[in-house]
Amino acid sequence: MQAISVILLSMEIPYHEREKGIKLNIGYYRRLRGISQEELADRIDISRTHMGNLELPKSNAGVTLDMLYRISHALDIDITKLLDISKYSELR
Numbered sequence: 001m002q003a004i005s006v007i008l009l010s011m012e013i014p015y016h017e018r019e020k021g022i023k024l025n026i027g028y029y030r031r032l033r034g035i036s037q038e039e040l041a042d043r044i045d046i047s048r049t050h051m052g053n054l055e056l057p058k059s060n061a062g063v064t065l066d067m068l069y070r071i072s073h074a075l076d077i078d079i080t081k082l083l084d085i086s087k088y089s090e091l092r
Contacts, residue, residue, distance in 0.1 A: 030055070035075070
């Protein structure tokens with residue numbers, strides 16, 4: 001049920017703003033786990049540059065559902081944590 005409420009809440013926010021929040025979450029949870037961008041990139045089989053762009057809110061690198069699953073698995077967190085942008089009130 002939490003996943004549904006997270007998704008419904010974020011639907012009120014424009015797509016590009018939701019993507020910013022997701023990218024911020026990727027960096028937040030990576031740092032929380034004490035993992036470098038390079039290590040996470042290796043775990044999900046992408047370049048470190050691409051990984052950096054996935055965390056950079058203003059980059060044009062899109063975040064696919066497949067990529068979110070790979071990142072959540074590599075960080076050992078539920079994917080809903082990456083999708084939960086409710087803590088970023090400035091996005092609303």
